[in-house]
Amino acid sequence: MPPVNKSNKLSNVCYDIRGPVLQRARQMEEDGQRIIKLNIGNPMPFGFNAPEEIVQDVIRNMDQASGYTDSKGLFSARKAIMHYTQQKNIEGVSIDDIIIGNGVSELIVMAMQGLLNNGDQVLVPMPDYPLWTAAVNLAGGSARHYVCDEQSGWLPDLADIENKINANTKGIVIINPNNPTGALYPKEILEGIIEIARHHGLVIFADEIYDKVLYDGNTHTSIASLADDVLFVTFNGLSKNYRACGYRSGWMIISGDKKEAKDYIEGLNMLASMRLCANVPGQLAIQTALGGYQSINDLVAPGGRLCKQRDLAYDMLTAMPGVTCVKPQAAMYLFPRLDSEMYPIVDDQQFILDLLLEERVLLVQGTGFNWKAPDHFRVVFLPNVDDLTEAMVRIGRYLESYRKK
Ligand code: PLP
Numbered sequence: 001m002p003p004v005n006k007s008n009k010l011s012n013v014c015y016d017i018r019g020p021v022l023q024r025a026r027q028m029e030e031d032g033q034r035i036i037k038l039n040i041g042n043p044m045p046f047g048f049n050a051p052e053e054i055v056q057d058v059i060r061n062m063d064q065a066s067g068y069t070d071s072k073g074l075f076s077a078r079k080a081i082m083h084y085t086q087q088k089n090i091e092g093v094s095i096d097d098i099i100i101g102n103g104v105s106e107l108i109v110m111a112m113q114g115l116l117n118n119g120d121q122v123l124v125p126m127p128d129y130p131l132w133t134a135a136v137n138l139a140g141g142s143a144r145h146y147v148c149d150e151q152s153g154w155l156p157d158l159a160d161i162e163n164k165i166n167a168n169t170k171g172i173v174i175i176n177p178n179n180p181t182g183a184l185y186p187k188e189i190l191e192g193i194i195e196i197a198r199h200h201g202l203v204i205f206a207d208e209i210y211d212k213v214l215y216d217g218n219t220h221t222s223i224a225s226l227a228d229d230v231l232f233v234t235f236n237g238l239s240k241n242y243r244a245c246g247y248r249s250g251w252m253i254i255s256g257d258k259k260e261a262k263d264y265i266e267g268l269n270m271l272a273s274m275r276l277c278a279n280v281p282g283q284l285a286i287q288t289a290l291g292g293y294q295s296i297n298d299l300v301a302p303g304g305r306l307c308k309q310r311d312l313a314y315d316m317l318t319a320m321p322g323v324t325c326v327k328p329q330a331a332m333y334l335f336p337r338l339d340s341e342m343y344p345i346v347d348d349q350q351f352i353l354d355l356l357l358e359e360r361v362l363l364v365q366g367t368g369f370n371w372k373a374p375d376h377f378r379v380v381f382l383p384n385v386d387d388l389t390e391a392m393v394r395i396g397r398y399l400e401s402y403r404k405k
Helices: 022-029 054-062 075-087 105-115 131-138 158-164 186-199 257-272 280-291 296-300 307-316 348-359 387-405
Strands: 097-100 119-127 142-149 171-177 203-207 231-237 250-256 378-379
Touching: 022 348, 054 280, 075 097, 075 250, 075 280, 097 105, 097 257, 105 131, 105 203, 105 231, 105 250, 105 257, 119 131, 131 142, 142 158, 158 186, 171 186, 186 203, 231 257, 250 257, 296 307, 307 387, 348 378, 348 387
Parallel strands: 119 142, 119 171, 171 203, 203 231
Antiparallel strands: 097 250, 231 250
16 A cells, blocks of 8 residues: 555644644653643643533433534524623624534634635734644645734734735734733724724634633623624634533634625535534533633632632742743733743753653643744643642753753
8 A cells, every 4th residue: 555645735734732742741641650731721630620500401401412403503502602792792793693613623724714715824823822823724824923022911013913914814813812821902902903904804813712711800802892894703612711621612703794704604604514513512511601600700810729820820930040921811821931041942842842851741832832932831820739839840940950051
């Protein structure tokens, strides 16, 4: 048999969060070593369970889950999502404008497959959640990275966005609240992005999957609530706000200037039909989740578990020589910077691998988020205070030995 190769479509596709360092960590675990994992935003293994009422509701309704639903999703779930969009002041959304998917991940891929022709470009933040870059490239497009500026708290640099637009640019992605930086965008930045999209006829893709994971009394504004003359596709789901990643339940909402986008919307509907429907148990959880007690608020409040862990990780990291970090306003990640004179890193994947081998702590290197310089890494602050403290001690020790080399 001749060699079986992956398709050319995958040649520009990369997803380092689950890359070679993770494979190594798995091997080490198989060999009986205990690793502290600060690499993936999956709350459940750290004792953040999905709200009990969701779990019970899914179990109770399981007998209704064995058939396909409408390709766009269960009516009751989409109705609950429609009410949620009203709470977020996104106007003019009907049940028909909502598509439920197997997590936001599936819908991101679908949204890009439905829009892009070969050579089209989409503006994606840098650093990014790398699925966006991968999905653009898989669809035959190319991701152009615009800078989020660390000096200004990781806010998108509007001038850089403007500079990177050309005749092939079709859309702009914003991740707000942001993974990996924890930034939360103020209204003025969102309005600036809308103005650019309006002027250049771009679709705005808004990934808002962390919109309830907010610290310090912050509130979240959905960019789609700020205009009706631009096309918005807004993404959200149960994975983070409801700690239910494994339910694979997410949705996308099409709003704004829909009349100019009939053809694209027809394409999205066709892609949704081709995979018949999203996993039904996950869909069954949506109505209960959105309408029930919002226990995430207790976790992010001062003294709440997530808030405490954020503060601890932030304080310990920024006390290390040569480490600076913008304090996250939202989400569950820190994206610290290493001073390049103290830490002249050439290959940050190797740097993270050495940390794993020496100290059994697993992180993801900054270049895994399409950050160009090898001077950042991402920390997930989901482990409990004891494990997080231990991880920080080990990172501190590793950095100290690196400085002495
Ligand atoms: N978008 C962002 C910004 C994320 O951080 C993640 C997961 O970490 C996803 C999307 C994927 O979410 P889902 O579990 O709904 O596929």
